[in-house]
Amino acid sequence: MVISTKGRYALRLMIDLAQHCDEGFISLKTVSQRQDVSLKYMEAIAAALNRANLVNSQRGKEGGYCLSRPASEITVAEVLHSTEGSMAAVSCLDAGENGCERAAKCLTLPMWKKLDAVMDNYLSGVSVQDLLDGKA
Secondary structure, eight states: OOOOHHHHHHHHHHHHHHHTGGGOSBOHHHHHHHHTOOHHHHHHHHHHHHHTTSEEEEOSTTOEEEESSOGGGOBHHHHHHHHHSOOOSSHHHHTOTTSOTTTTTOSSHHHHHHHHHHHHHHHHTOBHHHHHHTOO
8 A cells, every 4th residue: 555645745734734723724825835735736635635524614815724623533544535545455455345256265355354454443543633743
């Protein structure tokens, strides 16, 4: 599994919003400048985070983005799933129960399922606040 740039930048955006949560809604222009990421790319990431209800948006002069709930209640798994979709280690796990004709005989499938569960369990146990606090 490789986390894309989009997933990594989504975490940076969430951390930035958490660091500045007392400032209210933050413009993406400000975040993109602080994070040295193009505004257009940040807009795409913010849209995905907004669809996942991880951030709130507000239009207008005082508009921007803020976290939808406290950073301690937003997990890394949620952020990555919003931008990455599936985080399965192998593609056959994405296909579901009927995705692979070899699933019934595959001796490696149980291992991949356990690895997927371990990764998801770990990422679900790390919050944005944990990243801010250096506890990850």
